[in-house]
Amino acid sequence: MATKVLIVGAGPVGLTLAAELHRFGLEVRIIDKQSTPSPQSRALFLWSRTLEQLDRLYLSGEMVALGRKIRAxxxxxxxxxxxxxxxxxTDTPYPFALLLPQAQTERLLIEHLAARGVFVERGTELTGFEDSPLGVTVQLRRETGESGQITTDWLVGADGAGSFVRRALGLSSTGAALQSDWLIADGTLEGADLPADELLSFWHEDGFLGLFPLDGGQYRVIAEIPHGEGAQAITPDLAGMQSRLETRGPGGLRLVAPSWFSSFRIHERNMAEYRLGHVFLAGDAAHVFNPxxxxxxxxxxxxAVNLAWKLALVAAGTANAEALLESYTAERHVAAAQVVADTGRAEAVALLRSPTLRLARNLLGGLFFGLSPLRKSVAESLAQLSTGYGQSPLNGPAAAxxxxxxxxxxxxxxxxxxxxGARGPRFALFADPSRPVLALHQEFAAMLEPTLRPPPKSGGVWLVRPDGYVAACGADDELTRLADYLRRFQTLGELVG
Ligand SMILES: Cc1cc2nc3c(=O)[nH]c(=O)nc-3n(C[C@H](O)[C@H](O)[C@H](O)COP(=O)(O)OP(=O)(O)OC[C@H]3O[C@@H](n4cnc5c(N)ncnc54)[C@H](O)[C@@H]3O)c2cc1C
Structure with missing residues (x-):
């Protein structure tokens, strides 16, 4: 029997997708060419929206217990x-950034999957694939030297920044290919009297410097080396990091006994398409951001959350496949483009070279960040709480x-x-239980959660997608429009045509 979905890459993205698809009842396989998970801490932050979404796997509580809450x-x-x-x-059950090393996030996801009988097939590399109207034929090579071929309905490349799947598809990316190098170290900061639950982000004309508190009085220090410094890869060394700490930081800090030192190079990119036929890209395979x-x-x-419910509905035959799957690029490419634009703007302001402009920036920045609505808006944007799909082809009416x-x-x-979405790929209906609402709920029982939810404001009805974004809403005497939406959602070709 063909595998429904083959996920290439057991990083945080592939693992989350496997967990989502499995709980939606799809047959899923996940492979990784590495024989063991990466022990590196790499990404440290889980933002509020991510914790909200991982709550659907009931993992967020454990993550919060293990991590460190950052308040500002x-x-x-x-x-x-x-x-x-x-x-x-911020309006969320998780009003903080959670500092949790990537290796821990991955471990929890791996354990979650293993407890449900899904095991990462390690030492297994994707070496080629061919898409056809019937599905994808995939070539795999094991580290033991054997190779073989399997077929799958869908192939997802969650295979990281150097994605084999992306290169094989030959798709193009959008935006300028910004390049920068980064020095990164975890260690003790002598002379530091810094808040244990706050981050420090230093803006300096030579590049960004970040100081993040870790457990046991340790800090992560991260320094940007803009690519003007030459094409040679940066070698991580203590003296180089110390000199950046002195020039860009508050002064008087000394990095000692680093437990981890590394450098990495970023080529910022956002693919124009996240899908071709039966093949998808997700995570770093689809986009890489300035850190x-x-x-x-x-x-x-x-x-992963956006793609999983769409694949599940298409697999179940409840929705028009083509239009629903096309919306994955339409929604996620635009969300990624927004991050590229936001970080680009922040970077331009942070790296100002003219002393006059810097003075103006520091004065105006003080005024800007002094305004509480603007502070809130920056916090919501960082936490991905304001990320949405306002232009999505899937959006239905907001009639009145x-x-x-x-x-x-x-x-x-x-x-x-x-x-x-915790109980399956079903829409949620938020409404007071009037007779017409109950009739609508009954008519579309197969697509809706079994229980109505109280509306955010009485007198209104909200239909919410399985990933927690509003599909359509209206006053409670406009239920026919919502019924039309649900009906047309089953044949999405009409909706987007
Ligand atoms: C040093 C460092 C520091 C970072 N710091 C931050 C940070 O502070 N904040 C942040 O948000 N991000 C940071 N990042 C980026 C962050 O780690 C990535 O965004 C994240 O790992 C992306 O997850 P992913 O699952 O898409 O890909 P990855 O984590 O890269 O996982 C891809 C997986 O695919 C596997 N694979 C690749 N090719 C194949 C193949 N052909 N067959 C089978 N398996 C394959 C790989 O072995 C790997 O396990 C950092 C990255 C690095 C390297």
Missing amino acids: VNVMAGHSRIGHIGFGG VGAQGLNMGIQD PVPGPQPGERMPPRANEPPI
Whole structure:
């Protein structure tokens, strides 16, 4: 029998996708060419929206217990604090950034899958594939030297920044190919009197410097080397890091006994298409960001959540395959383009070389970050709470404007309610239980969660997708429009045509 979905790559993105697809009842295989998981901490931050989504796997509680809550980001220029962005005012059960090393995130996902009988096939490399109208024929090579061929309905390349799948598809990327090198070290910072639950992000004309508190009084220090310094890869060394700490930081800090030292090069990119035929890209295979905003891993997990329910509905035959699967690129490419634009703007402001412009930036930055709505907006954007799909071809009507989240926007999760989509790839209906609402609920029982949820504002009805974004909404006397939406959703060709 053909595998339904073959996932290439057991990084955080491939693992999340495997967990989502498995709980939606699809037959899934996940392979990785490495024989063991990577022990490196790499990405450190899980943002609020990621924790909301991983709640559907009931993993967020354990992650929060293991990680460190970060309450605010300080934007600094030398000694001066330009801005203090707190996460406390955001409308989420997770009003903080969670500092959890990537190896731990991956371990929890691997254990979650293993407990459900899904095991990563390690030492197994994808070496080729061919797509056809009937599915994908895939060549695999094991580290023991054997090779073989399998067929799969869908192939997902979650195989990282150097993705084999992306290169084999020959798709193009959009935007400037920005390149920068980064030095990264975990160690003790002598002379540091820094808050244990806040990040420091230093803006300097030579490049960004970040100081992140780790457990046991340790810090992660990360310094950008803009690519103007030459094509040679940067060699990680203590003296180089110390000199950047002195020039860009608050002064008086000394990095000692680093337990981990590394350097890496980023080629920022966002693929124009995340899908060709039966083959998809997700995570770093689809997009790589400048690490300034620490969005890479989190965006990849959102790709997995976005794709999983669509594949599940198409596999179940409840939705028009082509239009639903096409919406994956339409939604996730645009979300990634927004991150590229935001980090590009932040980078341009951070690296200002003119002393006059820098002075103006520091003064205006103080004013900007002094305004609480603007601070909140930056916090929501970093936490990916304001990321949505306002332009999605899947959006239905917001007939009479009802106060509350609009089509394409996130429906904020509420305490004491199961996460949307936790019980399968079903839409949630938020409405007061009137007779017409109950009739609608019954008519579309196969597509809807079994229980109605209270609406965010009485007098309105919200239909929410399995990934927690509003599909359609309206006043409660406009139910026929929602019924039309659900009917047309089953034949999505009409909806997007
Ligand atoms: C040093 C470093 C520091 C970083 N710091 C941050 C940070 O602070 N914040 C942040 O958000 N991001 C950071 N990142 C980026 C972050 O780690 C990535 O965004 C994240 O790992 C992407 O996950 P992924 O699952 O898409 O890909 P990956 O984690 O790269 O996983 C891809 C997997 O695919 C496997 N694979 C590749 N090719 C094949 C093949 N042909 N067959 C089978 N398997 C294959 C690989 O072995 C790998 O396990 C950092 C990265 C590095 C290297």
